[in-house]
Each structure stands twice: as C-alpha cells, then as structure tokens.
Amino acid sequence: MNLDPWVPILVIASSLLPGLIIFSLAENSVRLRTGLNLTGALLNLVLVGWMLWGVYLGHRYEARLALLPDLELVLLADTLSLLFITLSAVLWLVTTVYAIGYLKGSPHRSRFFGFFSLCVTSTAGVSLAGNLITFLLFYELLTLATYPLIMHHGTEVARRAGRSYLVYTIFGGALLLLGTVWLYTLTGTLEFTPRGLLNGMGEEHRPALRAIFALLIAGLGVKAALVPLHGWLPQAMVAPAPVSALLHAVAVVKAGAFGIVRIVYEVFGVEFAAGLGVTAPLAWLAATTIIYGSLRALFQDDLKRMLAFSTVSQVSYITLGVAIVGPVATIGGMVHLVHQGFMKITLFLCAGNLAETLGVHKISEMNGVGRRMPWTMAAFTVGAFGMIGAPPVAGFISKWYLGLGALEAGQGWVIFVLAGSSLLTASYFLPVLHAVWFREPPVCWPKEHHFGLRETAWALLLPPLATAVMALGAGLLAAMPFSPLNWAKLIAAREFYLP
Template sequence: MYAINWDVWLPLCILASSLLPGLLIFFLPEERVVMRTLLNLGGASLKLVLVGILIWGVFNGHHYEFRFSLLPGLDLVLRADALSLLFVALSAVLWLITTVYAIGYLEGSPHRSRFFGFFSLCVTATVGVALAGNLMTFLLFFEMLTLVTYPLIVHRGTQEARRAGRIYLAYTVAGGTSLLVGTVWLYGLAGSLEFTSQGFVADLVTGHRVELVIIFVLLIAGVGVKAALLPLHGWLPQAMVAAAPVSALLHAVAVVKAGAFGIVRVVYDVYGIDFAVSLGVALPLAILAAVTILYGSVRALFQDDLKRRLAFSTVSQVSYIVLGTAIVGPVAAVGGLVHLVHQGVMKITLFFCAGNLAETLGVHKISEMDGVGRRMPWTMAAFTIGAFGMIGAPPMAGFISKWYLGLGALEAGQGWVVPVLVGSSLLNAAYFLPVLYRAWFKVPAASWPAERSFGRVETSLALLLPPLITAFLSLLLGLLASAPFSPLQWVRFIITLEYVP
C-alpha cells in the first residue's frame, strides 16, 4: 500500500482544516448552533495542531511542499518556509481566539451559517497566502481573500455596510488587478515565479531595469492596497462598520496582514533586498511607509469613533512592517517582521475590547467612554495593555519592534527614521492616553447607551476571555522576547536567511 507522504499533504490539510468546515457550515440550518460551533472550533483547533506539527516538522528537517500543475510551467505551490511559518502560526492562533469571540459576539443574530462559512473561507485564503510558494499561488489566494471578505463586511446588510463593502471592493479589486498585471509581466520576463530567499529576479532577468521598476510599483501597489499604504488606505477606516470579529479579522489576522506579508514577500523573495536597493526602489518605499506611519497617527488623533481611531492606528502600525522591510539592514528587518506578529496580537486585543464595549454597553464613541473602566475593569485592563503595547512602552511587545526598528535604522545609516519613530510613538500616546484617562479616571455617566446585563461577570465569557488571552500574549511576547521559539528569535532566523550573502 502507499504510505501517505505527509511532507506533501500536510500543507493541503492545513488549508482543508478550515475550507471543509467552512463549506459544511454553509449548508447547516440556522438553528444548528451546536453543530456549527463544533465545526468551527474543531476546524480551528485542528488547524492549530496541524500547524504545530508543521513547525515541529520543519525543525526536524522536513521539507513540506505541495505542488499541483495549473498551467504548463506554472504550479500551485504550497510550501512551508521560515517566513510562511511565522504568518501561518500567527493566523492559526488568532483564528482560534477570534472564532471563540465571534461565536459569543454573534449569538442569536441572523444568517450565522453564512457568516461562519465565509469566516472559515477567509482564514483558508489567509493560510493559502501564507503558504504560497510562488507569486502565482500568492495571487490566487490573495484574490480569493478579497472575494470571501466582502460578504463579511456587508454581512449586516445596512446601507453603510454595503457602502463600506463597495469601497472595499473598489480598492481591493483594483489592487488585485495591478498585482495581476505585475505578476504576468514578471512571469513573461523571468519565466518563473518561485519565491526564493534573496529573490529570483536578479538571477533570471538581465537588463529590463525600467520594466522591473514598473513591475515593482505594480506589485507593491497591488499588495499595498490591503496593507493600507498611504494613498491606498481609504477602505480600511470605512470597513470598520463591520462587526467586531470581522474588524479583528481584517486588521489583525487576515487582510491587512496579507498585504504586509505580500510586501515582505515581494521585497525579499521576489526581488531580493539587495537588488531592490540597486533598482532604487527600497528607499522610496521606506519613505512612503514613514509618511503613512505619521499620517495614520495624525488622523487617528481626530477620530471620536473608537473603532475608527483604531482603524487609523492600524494604517499607521502596519507600515512599521513595511518600513522595517524597506530599510536595508538585518536589524531593522527583524523589527519590521516581528511587528507582523506583535501588531496582530495587540490590535486584535483592542478590537475585541471595542467590540465588548459596543456589545455590552452600546458604547461606540470615545466621548461616551467616561468611567467605563469601573463598569468593565477586565476589558479595559486588556485594552490598556494593548494600548501601551501600541505606544511602545517597555516591556510590551510593541517596544521590541520599535527598538529593533530604530536600532536597525541607525545601523543602516538611515537616521531619519528615528525621529519618525519617536514622533509616531508620541502621537500614539496622544491618541491612546486620553482614552485610557477617560475610561479609568472620569466619572461614569448616569446610564450607558444600550446596556445589557450578563449577571456577575461584566460581559459574556466568550467575549471576555479572548481579549484577556491576547492581552496576556502581548505581554508575554514582550517579556519573553529572548526566549527560544519566541517570534523574535524566529524572525532573527528568517532574516539570517534573507541577508546571508
């Protein structure tokens, strides 16, 4: 008999662990809550276990690769390399937590089968993006992500939700098109699209420098839409009308991350950082990222809607990843990449908390948050940890990212980055600290806009536990950054691969 070769099938199983439950959930009648919950959590846990096996396998020298011929010369490749493991692990962990949260959040609301079906497909696409072994596969899953996220954004069916959905599509479909053209063009020039450490373009293409610059712009514009790079960020603050779990998914687990991850892939594994520098495209990208960081923070200052403020904060924070990638130097790269994980964990905490406030008290605006810390101390404690992380206060996770970014910039001789980081941290403080002050120290208003009672706990456990876990994680990521197997150590390992001459 044939022994199943797990080195081939494991990546596919990881995809299937959310794809199949997702498809099954679509066909579940609305009232089969237990079955649906079982499928959701079962799929999410299974995926986490499989990802664990994958990581263990990679450490033990297994080479995981699934290959399937799409077109002559072009394969669909799912491969586990160091970089993809980082993203896969992040999304697997956060997906499980978000699923728990979403189950609690959507309890009793209509069309849940549809919601959780697309929810699972969304994670499938994200994992596909993470495991993509060539640009073609990346493009396929990236576009799939666009399509399956749309129903989540418009799920509530209100006028604003549909408007947000339209705007989201307008941006992402246009971005996807740009990515498509860039990819086809690159394929025509290079004849291959396989991701390789330190890039394949330099080896396969001679000359054509102008075309390569244009292709680079097309590719970055394509993935930059999802990463909310400056002129392309417009959809993200709009999309915050979606439900809190969807925001968490958009901002922390899937969409924005896929965009940032795409930029990392394009710069490192398609062009290669050295070649990107010699083309003269790395510095403009770094400047764009810096501008986005400052712009996002400034805009966040003036938002009264809590989720909108968080959304602009995402615009700013995700660009740290881009900045770290575009600054030439291993230390800065570590800072950028590790922020992929740190930002995800911290931002998801903040969105969970914002969702809790909205669900439990009907609080949507910062001006309504006076004294909310007394009513919901646990939630606000988690929020506080997340916020301090974002500001970059030691010993939080965010501090580690910023520290490496700053150090790396100095090492690479790009001193201008440091004022950007300092300025951004000050701005972060300026838009988070007043929120915290209001929540903890102001006297609460007589009544909340729409309060629901959950007995002795401040809100339902399914809503409370996820932010507490992620807040704890973001503390842990900062405190234990130098422990083995921490994301930081893992990222260092990735960077040695990208920078070894």
C-alpha cells in the same frame, strides 16, 4: 510514504471543509456549527504547530499541483510562511470563540461562519503560497471572502463600505496581476526564492523591473493600507467586531504587508531591490503612512475608526522594516507582523465588548468604563501601551529592533519617524486611557446588556484577555526560544540574508 506534502494541504482543508459544510447548515443548528468551527480551528492549530516544529528542525513541507502548463500551485512551509500562518491559526481560534459569543442569537450565522472560514482558508493560502501565482489566487479569494463579512449587517453604511472595499481591492488585484504577468514574461518563473528570484537579472531590464515593482507594491499596498490607498480601511470598520479584529490583525491588512515582504525579499531580493533604488521610495511611503495614520487617528471620536487609522499607521512599520534594508530592521518588521496582530486584535475585541455590553461606540462615551469593565479595559490598556511602544508590551520590541536596524543601515531619519509616531500614538491613546480609568462613569450607559458575568459574557471576555497576555508575553519573554522575536531572527538568517 512521505506525509510531508500532505500537511500544508491538510492545513488548508482544515478550514476550507468546515467552511463549506457550514454554508449548507441550517441557521439553528448551533451545536454542530460551533463544533465544526472549533474542531477546524483546533485542528488547524495542531497542524501548524506540527509544521512549526518540523520547520524549526529543518524539514521542508511542500506540495505541488499542476495548474497550467509550466505553472504550478505550490504550497510551501518555510520559516516566513510559518510566522504568518501561526499567527493566523492562533488568532483564528481566539476570534472564533469570540465570534460565537458575539453573534449569539443574531441572524445569518451560517453565512457568517462560512465566509469566516473561507477567509481564514485564503489567509492560510496566502501565507503558504510558494510562488507568486498561488499567492495571487489566494489573495483574490481573500477579497471575495471578506466582502460579505464586511457587509454582514446589511445596512446602507455597511453596503457602501463593502462596495468601497471591493472597488479598492479589485483595482489592487488588477495591478498585482498585471505586474505578475509582466514579471513572468521576463523571468519565466514565479517561484519565491530565498534571497531573491531576480538576483543576477541583467542591466537592461532595470526600467522594466522598477515598473513591475511599482505595480506589485501598488497592488499589495491597497490591502496593506499604504497612503493614499488606505481609504477603504476606516470605512470597513462598520463590520462586526470579530471581523474587524481579524481584518486588522491577520487577514486582509496583513496579507498585503506579507505580500510586500515576499515581493521584496523573495522575488526581487532585498539587495537587488536596493540596487534598483526602489526601497528608498518605499521607506518614505511607509514613513508617510505611519505619520499620516497617526495624525488622522488623533481626532476621531468613533473608537473603531480611531483604531482603524491606528492600523494604517502601525501596519506600515512592517513595510518600513522591509524597506530600510538590513537584517536587524528586517527582524523588527517581521516581528511586528505578529506583534501588531496581538495588540490590534486585543483592542478591537475590547471595542467590540464595549459596544455589545454597554452600547458604547464613541470615545466620548468611555468615561469611567474601567470601573464597569475592569478586565476588558485592562486588556485594552495593555494593547494601547503596546501601540505606543512602551515596554514590556510587544510593540516595544518591534520599535527597538526597527530603531537599531535603521541605525545599522545608516538611516538615522527613521528614528525621527519612530519618535514622532510614538508621540502621536501616545496623544491619541492616553486621553482614552485617562477617560477610562480616571473619569467618573455616567449614571447609565447608552445600551446596557447583562450577561452571566458581572462584566460581560465569558466568550467575550476571555479572548481579549488571552490576546493581551500574548501581547505582553511576546514582549516580556522576547528572548525565549520560539518567541516571535527569535522566529523573526531565524527567518532573517535562513531566508533573507547570508549568515
């Protein structure tokens, strides 16, 4: 019996089942819940690792379930989906450990972890989706699973943020649905196809296809936080730290960016899209977003809000890499999908540590915090330098390939965008680092808790350290096999461009 079709289904189940069980658990059954969470996350990681190896060797994992006549639910593991699902599996484990430490003793944990697992399930679904309809289903499920997480605290601000998130994403989802249906009427199939489903579409469909592209990108752009659709993201930072971390690094924002990748490469086909003339506007939109996000981050005093604007800016690197049109730029964009995840999750987890341990939420309160929490802040420093694009942190590799790719594609202006964004990113991160390492700490912190360690609790300290090491390793060892960079090269060679 061929087991291959079962693997993607098991991946989905490994987070879905624990999630469903956790909903039914009592609030105080901590052990069982923690056990379920960790088992699920570990199992998920093992299964994804299995698929990673298989796909590397050329295996194909594909599961098809009939959904509607002529429409199937397809779960497919190709190199691109593995890039995203590996990221989500690794970071899910890290965040789960963190969340267990972070929420220790707080109310509504069963609800939290239930939705948390659902959120990961939908992310896995988004990455494994083999056609647009499957993608759409999981994409909408993701919206619904994250909504309660953003409002978890239940305060007025949190509710408002949740509402705003819902309005934005439902609206985006509607546009996406509209585009999908329209596309279906033209093509009769929605399968993701290497080098494009629409390749060879006739001349007469061009206006309609442009409109469909606009609809799809607008729908995905909401989650990918493309300006001017980014308004929900800075508000959503009221969510608990592990949620923000997952939201910004893997789940929501990346689902949008990943969707854009799928649409451009595997629905339209990048050369076809370039022929339609839709990639150039997309590149400009991404460039605007990059600069706008950095400019807005410059003057935030709330740490998480600053990081949120930084996400707006950084995630658009992925879109930019896609829209430049060229194999090298594609590699830059793809690899940033992973790199930004490592770096941003580190920064958010560190911000969570500051808030939990010292009650520090604002940049103006961070003076001298490096002396009180050296390890946390060392991880933060790695993340910050990565965002700036300084070697050897992963962000440098992304920028390097984006720059090379832009020049290769004859789009020199992108260099200015990269340079400008580096300047701006440095101007909002370096003052923070100065305050952290070179200013005197205050006599007492806003709201200090003492945990077992001198610095903070183990469960809070290890996850950001682990992700910081990943961010550093992904850059320093970029030339190793199975590094995100080499995987991105594999994707570009196998799926998007003829060798």
